[in-house]
Every structure is written in structure tokens, then in C-alpha cells.
Amino acid sequence: MVQIKMTTHLLGANELLANKNRRLFEEKGMLVINLMSSPGAGKTTILERTIEMLSGKIRIGVIEGDLYTDQDAVRIGNKGIDVIQINTEGACHLDAGMVGKAFEQLPNSELDLLFIENVGNLVCPAEFDLGEDYRAVVLSTVEGNDKPMKYPLIFHQARAVLLNKTDLLPYTDFDLDRFREDLVRINPSAEVFEVSGRTGEGIEDWLQWLLEEVKKKQLLR
Amino acid sequence: MHELSLVTGMLDMVRNSAEENCINKVNRINLVVGKLSMVMIDSLQFCFEALRDQEPLFQGTELIIEERDAILLCQECGTKFILKSNYSFLCPDCGHANAEMISGRELYVDSYEGDDTEWCR
Numbered sequence: 001m002v003q004i005k006m007t008t009h010l011l012g013a014n015e016l017l018a019n020k021n022r023r024l025f026e027e028k029g030m031l032v033i034n035l036m037s038s039p040g041a042g043k044t045t046i047l048e049r050t051i052e053m054l055s056g057k058i059r060i061g062v063i064e065g066d067l068y069t070d071q072d073a074v075r076i077g078n079k080g081i082d083v084i085q086i087n088t089e090g091a092c093h094l095d096a097g098m099v100g101k102a103f104e105q106l107p108n109s110e111l112d113l114l115f116i117e118n119v120g121n122l123v124c125p126a127e128f129d130l131g132e133d134y135r136a137v138v139l140s141t142v143e144g145n146d147k148p149m150k151y152p153l154i155f156h157q158a159r160a161v162l163l164n165k166t167d168l169l170p171y172t173d174f175d176l177d178r179f180r181e182d183l184v185r186i187n188p189s190a191e192v193f194e195v196s197g198r199t200g201e202g203i204e205d206w207l208q209w210l211l212e213e214v215k216k217k218q219l220l221r
Numbered sequence: 222m223h224e225l226s227l228v229t230g231m232l233d234m235v236r237n238s239a240e241e242n243c244i245n246k247v248n249r250i251n252l253v254v255g256k257l258s259m260v261m262i263d264s265l266q267f268c269f270e271a272l273r274d275q276e277p278l279f280q281g282t283e284l285i286i287e288e289r290d291a292i293l294l295c296q297e298c299g300t301k302f303i304l305k306s307n308y309s310f311l312c313p314d315c316g317h318a319n320a321e322m323i324s325g326r327e328l329y330v331d332s333y334e335g336d337d338t339e340w341c342r
Binding site for chain 1: 223226227230231234235238239242244248257258259260307308309310311318328329330331332333334335336337
């Protein structure tokens with residue numbers, strides 16, 4: 001009987017590919033945001049708003065991740081920007097390899113800002129580095145204020161948290177104070193944006209933050 | 222949900238290493254999992270048991286999982302603290318929000334044990 005020491009990370013292969021993506025994005029001076037949420041929280045609607053309001057100001061591209069269908073890619077494509085759909089066909093998250101391949105297929109890779117819309121899921125995507133600069137998590141008011149406590153890792157890692165569907169607040173039991181308190185404990189340095197993708201309320205602050213971060217990334221090039 | 226692909230990757234890694242080390246039977250795999258990794262221990266075990274019997278190398282192999290607490294180190298006052306169920310990343314001593322996670326995200330094969338054969342050396 002022999003014992004072999006390994007200390008090999010199970011996600012080591014993904015880490016290598018993520019670092020490769022990161023180097024490529026850095027060379028291009030492109031800000032990359034990995035956008036995550038549960039299904040139906042409003043990632044695509046927020047993206048549509050964001051693209052509409054930033055069109056003409058910066059060059060944006062989107063990689064869309066879904067289990068099946070290209071419905072989200074069609075919605076984003078209708079806004080007149082380049083989008084590549086990844087269908088994971090059952091897999092609950094995107095990985096760095098999928099993103100690298102999708103990026104190669106983008107017709108124009110000279111971008112200021114690339115969004116990667118992850119598969120709707122608050123658990124598995126948190127484990128997979130895609131080579132992004134920041135993770136942004138969307139939570140909608142109708143899901144309840146307890147989600148940061150129930151899914152701490154994804155909220156802890158987020159650079160930005162968007163509370164969406166604030167227009168529906170009066171119709172829910174969402175406890176805004178409790179949400180803010182929980183988030184400060186889990187991730188005190190997160191940027192928090194309270195928005196409504198549907199009405200556009202609060203989106204301006206999110207855009208402002210994005211534009212500042214795009215500028216910072218370009219200066220690092 | 223991603224446990225199956227993690228276990229598949231783990232078996233690939235151990236298989237490659239076993240070939241290099243002339244091991245024809247793996248008796249035990251020692252895996253370390255941090256409490257803040259998004260992995261279900263039961264699900265890992267279940268997937269492992271479903272996959273191991275498909276090849277002789279892993280027949281009857283035991284998967285031993287060591288869970289590690291999430292431990293944070295405050296960058297302001299140097300206090301080390303364990304992340305409790307309220308998920309507060311604030312330092313319990315000085316209250317600052319600047320703590321680095323020093324363990325809790327582990328997900329690696331520490332080692333494995335097996336029977337080696339002399340003839341392949």
C-alpha cells in the first residue's frame with residue numbers, strides 16, 4: 001500500500017482556462033462582468049436597459065448562457081449588438097472553456113464592456129471563475145430578502161448587487177432594511193443598486209458605476 | 222448539481238496519477254472540502270458511488286471527505302475567526318469589514334492510497 005500526495009484542486013482545469021480568458025480580456029482593455037441570479041430575477045431585462053442607455057457611448061458585447069433556447073440572445077440581438085448564445089443543455093453553470101470558445105465566435109471582439117449572462121442559478125455558477133473582472137448578482141424583490149443569507153457565497157463574491165423589481169416592493173413582504181443589514185455582514189464592500197429593469201428606475205447609478213469601471217480597466221491596459 | 226462533473230474530474234486526476242505511479246488499485250481517496258464551497262457532501266458521495274464501480278481501478282474505493290471550517294483573518298487587528306451561521310464577515314473584535322478568507326473554499330484531493338505493482342517500473 002502506498003500513499004500519493006496530490007493537493008490538486010478539482011477545478012484546476014477551469015482555473016487555467018479562466019486565467020487564459022483573463023489575460024486576453026486584459027490585453028484588449030475590456031471590462032468583463034459575470035452576471036448571475038436565480039431564474040427570472042431579471043438579468044436579461046437589466047441588460048436590455050443597460051444596452052439601450054449606453055448605446056453610442058461604449059462598445060458592448062454579450063455572451064448568453066442558458067440551458068436551452070436562444071430566446072435571450074434574440075432579445076439582446078434586437079438591441080443591435082453582438083451576442084453569442086451558449087446552450088449548456090442541462091449543465092447548471094457556465095465554465096471558462098465555454099466562455100473562451102464563445103468569445104472567439106463574437107464577430108467583433110474589440111469591445112469596452114463584455115457581459116456574460118450566466119445560467120439562472122445561485123449555487124453552481126459561484127464556483128466557476130470565467131476570467132471576469134467582476135461578478136454582479138441580481139436579486140429581485142419577489143424572491144424574498146432572505147436570499148443573501150441562504151446563498152452566502154455568491155453574494156460574498158459579488159462586486160455589485162442589483163436589487164431588481166423595486167417597482168413591485170409594495171406588493172411583496174420584502175424587508176428592505178433586513179436585506180441591507182444582511183448584505184453588509186456578508187459583503188460589506190459590495191456596490192448595491194436598487195433598480196427596476198421594467199421602469200428604468202435606479203438604472204442610472206448602475207450605468208454610472210459601469211462607465212467608471214470601464215474607464216479604469218482601459219487605463220490599466 | 223455540478224457534483225457529478227466534479228467527481229468525474231476527480232477520478233480522471235487520480236487515474237492519471239495512478240498510472241504514473243504504477244498503482245493498479247486505489248483503496249482510498251482523501252478529499253478536502255471547505256464549508257463555503259458550494260458542494261453537497263452527500264451528493265459527492267452519491268455520485269462517487271455511482272461512478273467508482275465502473276472501472277476495476279476504483280472498485281470498492283473509499284472516499285474520505287474532510288470538511289474545513291471557513292476561517293477569516295481580520296486585516297485590521299489580526300483576529301482569526303470562524304464564519305458562523307449568520308455569515309458575518311465583520312471582525313467580532315474590532316468590527317472592521319476587511320477580513321481575508323484563509324480557509325473554507327477548499328476543494329482538492331489531498332492524497333490517495335493504493336496498491337502498487339512492481340512490474341511497470
